[in-house]
Amino acid sequence: MANYDYDYVEKAVEVSRREFVGILGVVGAVLWTSAYVATDLIQDRTKYIKMRAQGLYKDDGKSKVRQSHNNPAVTEMYKNFAGAPLSSLSEELFHTRYVDRTKLV
Amino acid sequence: MKYYDPNAPRVLKHGLSSRLYHWGLMLGFIPAAITGLIIWLKPGGEDFVNLAMRIHIIGAVILTVSSLVYAIVSMDRIVAFNRVNFTWDSRDVGWFMKGGGYLQKMLLGWEVDLPPMDKVNSGQKLFGIGMLYGGMVLIVTGWILYAFIPVSPKSFIYWANLGHLALGIFLAMFLCVHIFLSIYNWGEFRCMFFENGTQPLEEARHHTPLWVANKVIPVRPGVSTTCLCGKEKG
Numbered sequence: 209m210a211n212y213d214y215d216y217v218e219k220a221v222e223v224s225r226r227e228f229v230g231i232l233g234v235v236g237a238v239l240w241t242s243a244y245v246a247t248d249l250i251q252d253r254t255k256y257i258k259m260r261a262q263g264l265y266k267d268d269g270k271s272k273v274r275q276s277h278n279n280p281a282v283t284e285m286y287k288n289f290a291g292a293p294l295s296s297l298s299e300e301l302f303h304t305r306y307v308d309r310t311k312l313v
Numbered sequence: 314m315k316y317y318d319p320n321a322p323r324v325l326k327h328g329l330s331s332r333l334y335h336w337g338l339m340l341g342f343i344p345a346a347i348t349g350l351i352i353w354l355k356p357g358g359e360d361f362v363n364l365a366m367r368i369h370i371i372g373a374v375i376l377t378v379s380s381l382v383y384a385i386v387s388m389d390r391i392v393a394f395n396r397v398n399f400t401w402d403s404r405d406v407g408w409f410m411k412g413g414g415y416l417q418k419m420l421l422g423w424e425v426d427l428p429p430m431d432k433v434n435s436g437q438k439l440f441g442i443g444m445l446y447g448g449m450v451l452i453v454t455g456w457i458l459y460a461f462i463p464v465s466p467k468s469f470i471y472w473a474n475l476g477h478l479a480l481g482i483f484l485a486m487f488l489c490v491h492i493f494l495s496i497y498n499w500g501e502f503r504c505m506f507f508e509n510g511t512q513p514l515e516e517a518r519h520h521t522p523l524w525v526a527n528k529v530i531p532v533r534p535g536v537s538t539t540c541l542c543g544k545e546k547g
Contacts, residue, residue: 213323213509213511214323214324214325214509214511214532215322215323215324215514215531215532215533216322216323216324216325216514216525216529216530216531216532217324217325217529217530217531217532218324218325218326218393218432218524218528218529218530219528219529219530220389221389221390221392221393221396222389223388223389223392227392231388231392242453246461246465249465249466249469250464250465250466252466253464253465253466
């Protein structure tokens with residue numbers, strides 16, 4: 209025998225075909241629009257990265273000196289001021305400290 | 314204990330799936346809301362904030378999984394929830410004009426006559442709309458922030474983060490009111506947590522007369538229908 213601990217209950221909710229199709233339509237539209245916006249944004253971002261890379265290669269192609277260790281300004285700076293790469297003064301001036309922020313992402 | 318009578322007729326107000334989902338919301342949203350504030354305000358050191366972030370993610374998983382499961386197994390309840398939440402008429406205006414009668418009752422002990430309500434009152438309708446749709450936005454923006462920062466444009470992440478934060482603060486404040494009023498309306502609290510989702514019919518009729526009159530039926534033959542709306546049903 210069933211053990212009823214209540215005497216009344218809410219009528220069953222009937223979902224009509226129109227409502228069901230409506231829900232599917234809204235969910236589908238939201239998912240489709242979200243996917244479209246997301247892919248559009250990522251495509252734009254990729255396009256800008258490619259354009260930036262092409263610009264850098266173009267600048268590089270135009271340059272007479274393409275390596276920093278061959279740059280006269282840099283060699284002069286080491287010769288007259290910082291001594292050599294990885295010298296104490298270079299370490300102090302050019303190196304930064306590492307902070308691990310990956311755990312917060 | 315105004316309506317407490319173990320032998321009085323009872324009505325099932327919250328079914329098992331709804332009660333289980335309510336537990337999912339509690340165990341997911343409350344830790345996520347508290348740790349979200351910690352992540353935002355950073356009141357402690359790096360380790361403390363990292364721990365808060367881990368709890369935040371666990372809360373998000375509970376919230377997301379329970380919402381997806383409920384949406385699949387209880388679509389009819391979501392439809393019913395939306396129907397009642399988006400049905401507004403002059404009764405809701407009257408309810409808001411009197412502020413639900415809460416302050417009058419709490420501060421002055423006055424019982425204010427309120428327009429008859431359906432299964433939820435007008436304030437609960439607003440809360441329900443905010444939690445359902447705001448919650449969906451929170452879940453989506455949260456997982457975007459968790460998984461898609463490296464592949465998304467900065468402006469997109471900026472707005473996702475801002476929306477997540479603003480909605481989170483808004484819903485957390487709303488939740489404080491919800492918890493306070495649920496404990497204040499002790500019968501509702503008992504119904505959800507201690508009485509298998511059932512409530513004395515008299516209590517349900519006092520708070521939600523339209524629901525009892527229009528949507529409640531006897532669960533088995535032989536139970537009287539006269540007390541639902543004052544006249545015999547067919």
